[in-house]
Amino acid sequence: MSSVAADVRNHENVSAGxxxxxxxxxxxxxxxxxxxxxxxxxxxxxxxxxxxxxxxAILHYYAxxxxxxxxxxxxxxxxxxxxxxxxxxxxxxxxxAEDRSEIIFVRxxxxxxxxxxxxxxxxxxxxxDEIVISAMEHxxxxxxWQMLCEERGARLRVAPIxxxxxxxxxxxxxxxxxxxxxxxxTHVSNALGTVxxxxxxxxxAHRRNVPVLVDGxxxxxxxxxxxxxxxxxxxxxxxxxxxxxxxVGVLYGKRHLLEAMPPYQGGGDMIRSVTFEKTIYNQxxxxxxxxxxxxxxxxALGAALDYLTGIGLDAVLTYxxxxxxxxTEALKSVPGLRLIGTAKEKAGVLSFVIEGIHPHxxxxxxxxxxxxxxxxxxxxxxxxxxFGIPATARASFAVYNTAAEIDTLAAGIHKLKEVFx
Amino acid sequence: MxxxxxxxxxxxLEHSKxxxxxxxxxxANCKAEGYNPLCGDHYTVFINIADDAxxxxxxxxxxxxxxxxxASMMSQALKNKTVAEANELFDKFxxxxxxxxxxxxxxxxxxxxxxxxxxxxxxxKCATLSWHTLQAALQGKQVASTE
Numbered sequence: 001m002s003s004v005a006a007d008v009r010n011h012e013n014v015s016a017g018x019x020x021x022x023x024x025x026x027x028x029x030x031x032x033x034x035x036x037x038x039x040x041x042x043x044x045x046x047x048x049x050x051x052x053x054x055x056x057a058i059l060h061y062y063a064x065x066x067x068x069x070x071x072x073x074x075x076x077x078x079x080x081x082x083x084x085x086x087x088x089x090x091x092x093x094x095x096x097a098e099d100r101s102e103i104i105f106v107r108x109x110x111x112x113x114x115x116x117x118x119x120x121x122x123x124x125x126x127x128x129d130e131i132v133i134s135a136m137e138h139x140x141x142x143x144x145w146q147m148l149c150e151e152r153g154a155r156l157r158v159a160p161i162x163x164x165x166x167x168x169x170x171x172x173x174x175x176x177x178x179x180x181x182x183x184x185x186t187h188v189s190n191a192l193g194t195v196x197x198x199x200x201x202x203x204x205a206h207r208r209n210v211p212v213l214v215d216g217x218x219x220x221x222x223x224x225x226x227x228x229x230x231x232x233x234x235x236x237x238x239x240x241x242x243x244x245x246x247x248v249g250v251l252y253g254k255r256h257l258l259e260a261m262p263p264y265q266g267g268g269d270m271i272r273s274v275t276f277e278k279t280i281y282n283q284x285x286x287x288x289x290x291x292x293x294x295x296x297x298x299x300a301l302g303a304a305l306d307y308l309t310g311i312g313l314d315a316v317l318t319y320x321x322x323x324x325x326x327x328t329e330a331l332k333s334v335p336g337l338r339l340i341g342t343a344k345e346k347a348g349v350l351s352f353v354i355e356g357i358h359p360h361x362x363x364x365x366x367x368x369x370x371x372x373x374x375x376x377x378x379x380x381x382x383x384x385x386x387f388g389i390p391a392t393a394r395a396s397f398a399v400y401n402t403a404a405e406i407d408t409l410a411a412g413i414h415k416l417k418e419v420f421x
Numbered sequence: 422m423x424x425x426x427x428x429x430x431x432x433x434l435e436h437s438k439x440x441x442x443x444x445x446x447x448x449a450n451c452k453a454e455g456y457n458p459l460c461g462d463h464y465t466v467f468i469n470i471a472d473d474a475x476x477x478x479x480x481x482x483x484x485x486x487x488x489x490x491x492a493s494m495m496s497q498a499l500k501n502k503t504v505a506e507a508n509e510l511f512d513k514f515x516x517x518x519x520x521x522x523x524x525x526x527x528x529x530x531x532x533x534x535x536x537x538x539x540x541x542x543x544x545x546k547c548a549t550l551s552w553h554t555l556q557a558a559l560q561g562k563q564v565a566s567t568e
Contacts, residue, residue: 356438358485360460361429364544368425376460390461390483419429420486 014326014403018319023311024400026051037370040405045190045218045349045396046374047240050304054244057303061296069295070269070286084295087302088285091250094305095235096226101284102258104251105298109217110140112236112251113184115288116213117144119261120234121182127153130179132210134159134167134196135386136189139379141215145184154181161386165192165341172201176208183212187219191378191392192341193324193349195223199230206231211257217241221398222320222347224313227252239297243398244304248297251288258284265290308399316399320348326403327395330410337413340392351378351392354413357420359393365416366393371409427537428544429486432494437486442479442496449477455554455565457546462488466554474503480551487544491535492551498532504559511552518548 024030027049032039041049061083067076069084085100092100106112121144125131131145135158149156157180159172167185176183183205188195202212211233219225221242227235234257239248253261263270263281267290272280281287308316327350331337336355354362363375374394377384384390395409446452446467454465462484469477478496483489495514499507513529516522520539527533538548550565557565 358460360462360485360544360547361487364428364541365425384461390463419425420434 010326011403014322015319016322018315020319020400020402024402026053026307027400028052028055030400034370034372035368040369040371040408042395042397042401042405042409043372043374044221044398044401045241045378045394047246048221048243048398049400050243050245051307053307054300054304057300058245058296061299066296068292080295083299083302084293087298090302090305094220094225094309095250095252096228097252098228099255102252102255104253104258104285104288105293106249106251106288107247107294108238108240108249109215109236110238110249112234112249113140113213113215114144115251115264116234116236116253117148119264120211120257121145121148122152123260123262125149125152125154125181128179129154129181130157130175130177131155132157132159132172132175132180132183134172134185135161136165136167136192136194136380136383137184137186138190138215138217139381140217141184141186142382145182155179158382159185161194163387164343165189165194166343167194167196167201169197169200169204173204176205176210178208180205180208180210183210184215185212186215186217187225188216188222188347188349189341189380189383190218190349190396191351191380191383191394192343193346193351193396194341194343195219195345195347197345198232202231218348221308222317224317233257239301239304242301242304243307244301245294245297247294248301250301255284258288261288263290264288267291311399320397320399323397323401323403323406324348324350327397327406327409330406331395331413334410334413334417336417340387340389348398349394349396351394353389353392354417357416359391361420362393362413362416365419366409366412369408369412369415371412373409428541430534430537432531432534433490434486436490436493440480440489440493442493442500443481444479445481446477446479449479451558451561453554453558453563453565455482455550455557457484457488457550460485460547462547462550464488464492464551464554466492466551466558468555468558470504470559473505474501475499475507476501478555480554484550485544485547487538487547488550491548494532494534495551495555498530499555507555507559511556514552515549518545 029049067080069081088103091103157175205212213234214232216237220237235252240246270290272282340351359375376391449467451468456463464482467479480492517536518538553565
């Protein structure tokens with residue numbers, strides 16, 4: 001078989017009936033050029049591109065439906081409120097949460113985690129208590145807990161990982177004791193692509209009455225998430241990673257936990273009544289949604305989730321799995337290239353280093369070829385330290401990437417090795 | 422449109438692979454650490470100053486090709502320069518890498534090869550890190566950062 005035919009055959013195996021070109025046509029930015037070359041956007045773990053439906057949702061809101069929500073009696077306010085609350089129901093269905101009151105809109109996963117740390121955390125974590133995280137966490141699932149521990153005189157425990165980037169479950173379990181008040185763990189690692197066995201982790205924690213917060217920022221675009229099946233206590237994700245706009249994200253929390261938590265930010269909307277003597281807080285979910293939210297953003301997030309479910313989540317996940325396998329093979333065959341993050345279960349991410357070439361240089365040279373990847377510590381400095389490297393180069397995939405783009409990446413890497421030869 | 426060859430010139434690549442004065446210095450009477458948190462470039466610059474001149478200069482650390490080549494060529498350029506001359510050279514270097522001043526290219530000698538960095542704004546801090554670190558050392562500060 002000629003190599004061209006082999007190439008095509010491999011591409012066909014990757015797409016296997018998934019019409020990626022139809023999907024690409026929905027994303028206007030994919031048609032642009034950078035440095036006079038076609039854009040090959042492989043930085044999706046940093047942020048995803050947006051389909052026309054999401055862009056239109058924002059435009060439409062501001063052109064036709066813009067009004068402040070929840071309190072107005074005029075038509076525009078009513079329709080804006082309906083659209084906002086409809087998005088909440090969309091998110092509820094997407095996560096399979098029991099009740100819409102368990103869906104809190106925040107700015108992103110980082111704010112969601114800070115919200116839990118500052119409300120649930122402050123109420124339940126005291127001197128001598130412990131919080132368990134893992135060695136592969138993003139800074140946003142480390143620093144809020146460090147701040148809480150410092151404030152409360154509590155201790156942060158870190159569950160170790162192996163050289164493949166997998167959580168060592170036995171060692172994780174041994175960290176759980178009578179002082180453990182919370183486990184905070186990532187569902188999918190942004191730097192390694194590791195998919196953690198969240199269900200199992202939650203089971204272990206719950207056996208000891210320890211609640212679990214899951215950082216799902218990198219998971220929701222690449223996996224089906226069912227918060228009831230997982231039985232997680234809190235789940236956080238960011239809209240901009242799942243084809244939605246920046247500035248909006250979701251905290252899911254079990255109703256009884258959210259009910260018992262004190263409010264996060266004070267202000268309008270999160271109150272039922274205010275006097276200077278006493279203020280009564282609003283019910284869920286509004287108790288945690290002070291001030292005017294990013295209304296357009298929330299509505300557009302709903303549109304993003306509808307877009308994804310419209311394509312069919314199963315089809316998307318299968319396609320992405322094939323793409324990741326194809327990309328993994330392509331990169332493994334580059335001499336001098338070492339993959340960082342080789343867990344058996346992975347999603348969306350290919351991090352790598354190349355002998356003798358700093359990631360920063362990799363990034364610049366690939367950029368000149370129209371290829372956008374990310375280089376650096378990926379907001380996971382402790383993880384980089386664990387692997388003894390200052391940084392990695394990271395290619396990360398989304399539903400609109402293709403096997404041909406991976407070929408371009410591989411060719412780009414060969415070219416940069418020539419520059420440094 | 423800037424060309425990669427403007428940035429990764431032969432001389433720069435050569436210096437990044439074989440950096441000059443890449444060693445610790447026990448006799449150093451000035452030293453400082455420099456760190457670019459965005460990409461992980463991390464260097465220590467050692468200087469031995471006598472009679473207001475840089476008698477010896479060396480560096481250690483790790484980072485991208487641009488930062489390492491810059492540190493290497495800086496160490497070559499500054500040996501036996503006075504502190505005043507070193508500061509002047511720093512200003513000129515800073516100007517050409519930020520694209521502000523192209524006339525000084527001649528007086529910079531080999532350092533002029535970094536003029537191409539101006540076309541790659543995200544890499545300017547890589548080129549200037551070792552120079553900022555040097556300045557910190559000269560001013561008696563322990564640590565420099567590009568932030």
